[in-house]
Amino acid sequence: MVQIMNSATLKIQRAEKHLAELKSLFQSTKPFQYMLETNFKTGEKSIFAKKNEQIVNEATIIIGDIIHNLRASLDHVYWDCTNAHARSEGERKNIQFPITKNEKALKESILPGLPKRVSESFANALDSLKPYRENGNKFLCAIHDLDVIDKHKLLIPTGNYTQISSTMIQSQVPDFPTGLMSVGFGNCYRDVTWHSKPMSWAQRRKAKIPRTNIIEQELDVPVQIVLDSLSHSRPADDALSDLVSVAYDAKKVLYESIENTP
Numbered sequence: 001m002v003q004i005m006n007s008a009t010l011k012i013q014r015a016e017k018h019l020a021e022l023k024s025l026f027q028s029t030k031p032f033q034y035m036l037e038t039n040f041k042t043g044e045k046s047i048f049a050k051k052n053e054q055i056v057n058e059a060t061i062i063i064g065d066i067i068h069n070l071r072a073s074l075d076h077v078y079w080d081c082t083n084a085h086a087r088s089e090g091e092r093k094n095i096q097f098p099i100t101k102n103e104k105a106l107k108e109s110i111l112p113g114l115p116k117r118v119s120e121s122f123a124n125a126l127d128s129l130k131p132y133r134e135n136g137n138k139f140l141c142a143i144h145d146l147d148v149i150d151k152h153k154l155l156i157p158t159g160n161y162t163q164i165s166s167t168m169i170q171s172q173v174p175d176f177p178t179g180l181m182s183v184g185f186g187n188c189y190r191d192v193t194w195h196s197k198p199m200s201w202a203q204r205r206k207a208k209i210p211r212t213n214i215i216e217q218e219l220d221v222p223v224q225i226v227l228d229s230l231s232h233s234r235p236a237d238d239a240l241s242d243l244v245s246v247a248y249d250a251k252k253v254l255y256e257s258i259e260n261t262p
Helices: 002-028 053-085 089-093 103-109 120-129 138-150 166-172 201-206 236-259
Strands: 032-039 044-051 158-160 192-195 214-218 224-226
Touching: 002 053, 002 236, 053 138, 053 236, 103 120, 120 236, 138 236, 224 236
Parallel strands: none
Antiparallel strands: 032 044, 032 214, 044 192, 158 224
């Protein structure tokens, strides 16, 4: 048991290493920014969201690695606890940590044979984890569901700009329009556009405005990085940390149930 238990732990530790890598990536380079663009020749100003495609793509791959290792850790634990009780080699190869639709499905399809084949305490431990979608452990289900999604399409983080307000913009851009109602800030190329007094050619030359006449400036406003398939409001790294914690908890609960079996 020690060898497989270590493999489950190592899988979670690998996920933690990837999570640290993800946090470091987000700290070193912003994947999402909120910008002010000024055309000094025409006087047109705009605010808009900006995504760093390279950083987002790199983060996407790291997130997939985190999820895969967490799902694998659950399977390693479950296999270690049950493989000795498999009735055939084919059954042993199909062992995986179960995720069901609801509590009824768990009690009818998974739990009935466990007390005799493994132990009563193991069946109770699995039941206590609530590995089902309806009113169950949403984090365990998320590990499974995200792993399935990542097999077919990427888990892409997005920028949450909903905390931005016009007051925040005006504190940095004094001529930003006032009195805006029901304005949203999102992933559009242009959220708000307005006009100010343009510069003459002589003024632009003196101010060393580039030949394009356009300058982009990052605004200091809150831009949260989220993984929509996991949480719309919680930062992606925090939400992924929750999944790491639940994987550790599941491992601990299942192994303790086996160790305490007479």
